[in-house]
Amino acid sequence: MFNMAESASESGNIFSHIMSEIIESPLNLALVCLIAFLIYKIVKSRTEVPSFTPPEPTLPKLKKRDFTVEELKKYDGTQEDGRVLVAVNGNVYDVTKGKRFYGPGGPYAAFGGKDASRGLATFSVSVKTEEYDDLSDLNSMEMESVREWEAQFKDKYDLVGKLLKPGEEPTNYSDEEDESSVATTVGGAGERTKED
Incomplete structure (x- = not known):
């Protein structure tokens, strides 16, 4: 039982240590924001409905003739x-x-x-x-x-x-x-x- 409590305490300490490293370093904070933004763009692009562009109207067939x-x-x-x-x-x-x-x-x-x-x-x-x-x-x-x-x-x-x-x-x-x-x-x- 003691080992489980010790293990949970250690994982909590590791998580809080990682969070403090991210928050205290401006470079790490910027990288995390960039990664979050890229993940958002990837997820958004997969869920967006592609826009439909209507085809150009077809022109009547050109009457045969010769051209200079x-x-x-x-x-x-x-x-x-x-x-x-x-x-x-x-x-x-x-x-x-x-x-x-x-x-x-x-x-x-x-x-x-x-x-x-x-x-x-x-x-x-x-x-x-x-x-x-x-x-x-x-x-x-x-x-x-x-x-x-x-x-x-x-x-x-x-x-x-x-x-x-x-x-x-x-x-x-x-x-x-x-x-x-x-x-x-x-x-x-x-x-x-x-x-x-």
């Missing part, structure tokens, strides 16, 4: 509707659903409203020219990279037309024309670009 370099510049995501278009290898894609990447503030915002072909070919997130770029000086490896990127864009985004060379006439896309013939027409423009 100047016309394409208008679709960089800063206009009222926020639409973002990007040209790759002579084809123009509506990348608005990837706005967090290609829109203002995104990691690839430099490509919004521009021809991204050279940047994608050279793994550079910048646009080297504001004029039409025929890509004729790219080597075969770089052109293969452009084609791979183009395939990814085709799979992920809507094809909305082609990028016109200076002096080139736009294609007349009729409402009745089915998408496969438009893809063939636009794909053909991409092929001509590779051979130029």
